[in-house]
Each structure stands twice: as C-alpha cells, then as structure tokens.
Amino acid sequence: MKKKVSMFLTSCIVAFGLFGVHTSAEASTSQIQTLDQSVQKIVSEKMADADVSIAIRDEKGNVIYDLNGNQKQKPASNMKLLTSAAALEILGENYRFKTNAFYTGKIKNGVLKGDIYLQGTGDPTLNKEDLEQFVGSISALGIKQIDGRIVADDFWFDQDLLTPGIDEDDESYYYAAPITALTTSPNNDYDSGTIIVEAKGEKVGDKPTLTITPELGDLVIENNSKTVESNQPNTITIERQFRTNKIVVSGNVPINKSLKEWVTVQNPTTHTITMFKHLLDQKNVQYSKDKLYRAKTPNNAKLIAQKQSMPLSQLMIPYMKLSNNGIADILVKTMGKEKMHQGSTKAGLKVLREYAKSRHLNIDEWSFEDGSGMSHSNRVSSINLTQLLFTVQKEKWFNTYFNSLPVAANPERMVGGTLRNRLKSPLTAEKVIAKTGSLSGVNTLSGYLIGNSGKPYTFSILVQNKSGTIPAIDAIVEVMAGQL
Structure with missing residues (x-):
C-alpha cells in the first residue's frame, strides 16, 4: 500500500507542475468575473452573516482572485500549514524523537542498588509495547529487584501541559490532550496523552462492559451507566472530570451497542510511569518505592535501551492527514x-516566526498563540496563507509537505485523510490537495487544486461565525475547479 500511495502522490505533484515552469496563459478577466459571480452567489445564499476570506494564486504566485483576502480570520487547523513548514525546515525530514532508559548504581545478585530513569523528548509514537521492551531490557540485565527509585525525566519540555485557549469543556477529549516530554499513544494515529475507553451493552440491567486501550495507568473509572433495551436511546457519555484523574461513564447504552471515546489523561508523564511500573510488576521485577519521582538523568547514568520514533517525514502523514x-x-x-534550548510553546512560536521571516512571509500580519490551530485567538488572512503555500513549493522538503496533505475523495484513510469523504465531484476528486480546519463556528480549507484547464492553483477559504459551512466551502472549491 505504501508504494501505491507514494506513486499516486508523485503523480499529483507532476500534474500540478509545481516544480516546473508554466508558460500557459493567465486566467482571463471574464473567467475571474464569472468566478466572482458564482462565489458571491454561494456566499450570499449559504453563508449569509458569516465572515469569509478567500484568495487564489496562479502558478506564478500572483493573486488572481480574492474576496476579503486581507481580512484576518481564525485559521483553525490551517495553522498547521505553517507549523509543518517550520518543523520540516528547523528539525529536518530525518528528525527522530528518542526515549531512553537509564540506570544508576550497581547490579549485584539480581538487585539494582540504584535508580531507573525513563527519559523522554516528546515522542508521540511511544506506546505500551515500547515500554514492554524497556522492561525486557531491564530484565535482560539480570535485574530482579530495584532497590531505588523509578524516575521520570520529562524536563525536555516545560510543565505547561496545555496550550492557551483550551476550554474546560475540551480537556477530556483527544483534540485537547495535555503535552509532556514523556507521553504515550494508544494507537497508530499517535493520539498521544490519551487512552481509548469503549463501553458495550451486553445484558439489560447490567453496567456496560468497559474495554481500556492500552490500560488505565494512573486513571480510575467510575461506571454509573446501564445497559437498556435495544429500542431505547443511546445516552452514554465517557468523560474525564475536570482537572482530575477520574473518568466517569454515565447514561444508558442499548444492548449490543457501544460507544468508543478517546479520553485524555490528566498528566502524560504520571500515566506513562504508572504504566511502566505495571509492566515491571508483570515481569516480576520488584521495586521498593511507589511514589512518582521527577528528576533529570545524571550524567553518569548508564544507558539500558533507546527507542527512536519514525523520521518526521513519515510522521507527517498521520499528523497532517488526520x-x-x-x-x-x-x-x-x-x-x-532544539533552536532556543527552551521546550515551551512560547519559544517554539518564536521559531515559527523566525522561519516565516526568513522566507519573507508577512508574518507580522499573523496572530497566533499555538501551532495546532485550537486557539480562537489565532488570526491570518487567506492572502497570507496562499503566500505561505506558494512559497513552500521552493523548499527542498516540499515533496514531503505536499504528500502529507489530505487528497479530496480518496477513500484510503492515510491518503484522503480528512478530505476522503468530501469534494467527490469529477471536477475536484483527487484534484484538490488541501488542509482542513474546524472549530466551533469555524471551517477552513487551504491548499492546492488543479483547475479544469489543467493549470495548478493555490487557494485558501476561511469562514467563521457560522456553523455547518463545509458544503458551501466545497461548492466554492468546485466552482474554482470548474471555472479556472
């Protein structure tokens, strides 16, 4: 499948001609006038009272159309377009996250007279199986008892677990997961800082059966839910109580029905170390102190094992597609x-700005307080987003960047991504490669498209202060594709 996906995306790049020189004529005035009439009609009929910013650039980077193009709006996850570009440039396509297990002291007769350190650098791909391998490596050293501490070294990042603008109502859900340098993911989507809780109704009157992936760690579950008859409504909810490690399951689930929820952990470091200790227990490795310790790994500590993530070029696929x-x-x-020796959001955003300035982007016209797009305080215009999308075509890593974007109407999850069920018209299917964005009252779409003429274009559509605007956005994209 990887070969098939790679060949498809390569063909897209060739079709776009983003690495070549185009000599085709520019869009005519009449084309643009017709396009404007069609776009204005959709906006007035389907997005009345919404704030809309639209821009289109041709293959030379010229703005050929805009509607409120300089109006600064909420980008939602279109913010990731800048974050990804900066990461590929600053960290590089071959960047790998590393997690290390160390020990101090001496091993004698199966007893470690010293400490075990688990040191993280933020690897979002670290999982339970990796922790099991660390435990296996400890056991392979002949250690049967740890006469010391189990220590978490998560000092690579600061202790601000949430980015600005995360609402209380969001904190239980995977899209607002807390971040530490020592975190684990429950799946290959790499939803770090979460566990998956599934509740299934199996016998009327009984509590639903709960399945936890990978395991509870330091979390506790209070199951107040009930299984009801099949004709009853499904009202079950699975949420972590605000600022606690308690997950509450409540409501009713019909028999033979289920609900699966990705629930955030309260503190990824605590959760990871607790899970690590459970695995030591399973391997019959005894340890004497049960308290969580946080400390930096001493310079004289001895490496037990190291886990490296996939390179950033591969991680870009689940990251951007999903x-x-x-x-x-x-x-x-x-x-x-890596750049400023401060593992903080504030320092990282400074790096984003430095990258943008180095590429002569109008970054002073951007406002942002995170790199994911979750904050409602982020602002950018469609003209500035298309400037970014045009500029990155010259970067040596653009192939990786382009391949990471969702492909319209492609049913393969790691190709179509968040666009796999959208833009299915022959005019747009697999001819629109773009990043989606969504917040409460906000929908955005920015990327690349091949017009009906066969020419490539860069576009951005930002809509805010109105819900349910995805169909209207897709209608505008279809008009763009058909009339350009």
Whole structure:
C-alpha cells in the first residue's frame, strides 16, 4: 500500500507542475468575473452573516482572485500549514524523537542498588509495547529487584501541559490532550496523552462492559451507566472530570451497542510511569518505592535501551492527514528546545516566526498563540496563507509537505485523510490537495487544486461565525475547479 500511495502522490505533484515552469496563459478577466459571480452567489445564499476570506494564486504566485483576502480570520487547523513548514525546515525530514532508559548504581545478585530513569523528548509514537521492551531490557540485565527509585525525566519540555485557549469543556477529549516530554499513544494515529475507553451493552440491567486501550495507568473509572433495551436511546457519555484523574461513564447504552471515546489523561508523564511500573510488576521485577519521582538523568547514568520514533517525514502523514493537534503541539515545543534550548510553546512560536521571516512571509500580519490551530485567538488572512503555500513549493522538503496533505475523495484513510469523504465531484476528486480546519463556528480549507484547464492553483477559504459551512466551502472549491 505504501508504494501505491507514494506513486499516486508523485503523480499529483507532476500534474500540478509545481516544480516546473508554466508558460500557459493567465486566467482571463471574464473567467475571474464569472468566478466572482458564482462565489458571491454561494456566499450570499449559504453563508449569509458569516465572515469569509478567500484568495487564489496562479502558478506564478500572483493573486488572481480574492474576496476579503486581507481580512484576518481564525485559521483553525490551517495553522498547521505553517507549523509543518517550520518543523520540516528547523528539525529536518530525518528528525527522530528518542526515549531512553537509564540506570544508576550497581547490579549485584539480581538487585539494582540504584535508580531507573525513563527519559523522554516528546515522542508521540511511544506506546505500551515500547515500554514492554524497556522492561525486557531491564530484565535482560539480570535485574530482579530495584532497590531505588523509578524516575521520570520529562524536563525536555516545560510543565505547561496545555496550550492557551483550551476550554474546560475540551480537556477530556483527544483534540485537547495535555503535552509532556514523556507521553504515550494508544494507537497508530499517535493520539498521544490519551487512552481509548469503549463501553458495550451486553445484558439489560447490567453496567456496560468497559474495554481500556492500552490500560488505565494512573486513571480510575467510575461506571454509573446501564445497559437498556435495544429500542431505547443511546445516552452514554465517557468523560474525564475536570482537572482530575477520574473518568466517569454515565447514561444508558442499548444492548449490543457501544460507544468508543478517546479520553485524555490528566498528566502524560504520571500515566506513562504508572504504566511502566505495571509492566515491571508483570515481569516480576520488584521495586521498593511507589511514589512518582521527577528528576533529570545524571550524567553518569548508564544507558539500558533507546527507542527512536519514525523520521518526521513519515510522521507527517498521520499528523497532517488526520490533523493531529498533539503532534503539532509537540513539534512546536521541540522546535523551541532544539533552536532556543527552551521546550515551551512560547519559544517554539518564536521559531515559527523566525522561519516565516526568513522566507519573507508577512508574518507580522499573523496572530497566533499555538501551532495546532485550537486557539480562537489565532488570526491570518487567506492572502497570507496562499503566500505561505506558494512559497513552500521552493523548499527542498516540499515533496514531503505536499504528500502529507489530505487528497479530496480518496477513500484510503492515510491518503484522503480528512478530505476522503468530501469534494467527490469529477471536477475536484483527487484534484484538490488541501488542509482542513474546524472549530466551533469555524471551517477552513487551504491548499492546492488543479483547475479544469489543467493549470495548478493555490487557494485558501476561511469562514467563521457560522456553523455547518463545509458544503458551501466545497461548492466554492468546485466552482474554482470548474471555472479556472
């Protein structure tokens, strides 16, 4: 499948001609006038009272059409377009996150007279199986008892677990997961800082059966839900109580029905170390102190094992195709750490601005307080977003960047991504490669499209202060594709 996906995306790049020189004629005045009439009609009929900013550039980078193009609006996850560009430039396509296990002291007769350190650098791909391998490596050293501490070293990042603008109502859900340098993911989408809780009704009157992936760690569950008859409504909810480690399951689930929820952990470091200790227990490795310790790894500590993530070029696929906020937040802090020696959102955002300035983008016209797009305080115009999208075509890593974007109407999850069920018209299917964005009252779409003429264009559509605007946005894109 990887070969098939790679060949498809390569063909898209060739079709776009983004690496070649075009000599085709520019869009005519009459084309643009017709386009404007069609766009204005959709906006007035389907997005009345909404704030709309639209811009289109041709293959030479000229703005050939805009509607409120300089109006600054909320980009939602279109913010990731800048974060990804900066990460590929600053960290590089071959960047890998590393997690290390160390020990101090001496091993004698199966007893470690010293400490075990688990040191993280924010790897969003770290999982339970990796922790099991660390435990296996400890056991392979002949250690049967740890006469010391189990220590978490998560000092690569700061202790601001959430980015600005995360609402209380969001904190339980995967798209607002907390970030530490020592975190784990429950799946290959790399939803770091979460666990998956599934509740299934199996016997009327009983509580639903709960399945936890990978395991509770330091979380606790209070199951107040009930299984009801099949004709009853499904009212079950699975939420972590605000600022606690308690997950509450409540409501009713019909028999043979289920609900699966990705629930955030309260503190990823605590959760990871607790899970690590459970695995030590399963391997019959005894340890004497149960308290969580946080400390930096001493310089004289001895390496037990190291886990490296996939390179950033590969991580870009699940990150951008599925619009993973956690990975975006981790990349921002990582850039801050690598470039400014501060693993913080504030430092990382400075790096984003420095990258943008180095590429002569009008970054002073951007406003942002995170790299994922979750904040409602972020602002950018469609003209500035298309400037970014045009400029990055010259970067040596553009192939990786382009391949990471969702492809309209392609049913393969890691190709179509968040666009796999959209833009299915023959005019747009697999001819629109773009980043989606969504917040309460906000929908955005920015990227690349091949017009009906066969020419490539860069576009951005930002809509705010109105819900349910995706069909209207897609209608505008279809008009663009058909009339350009």
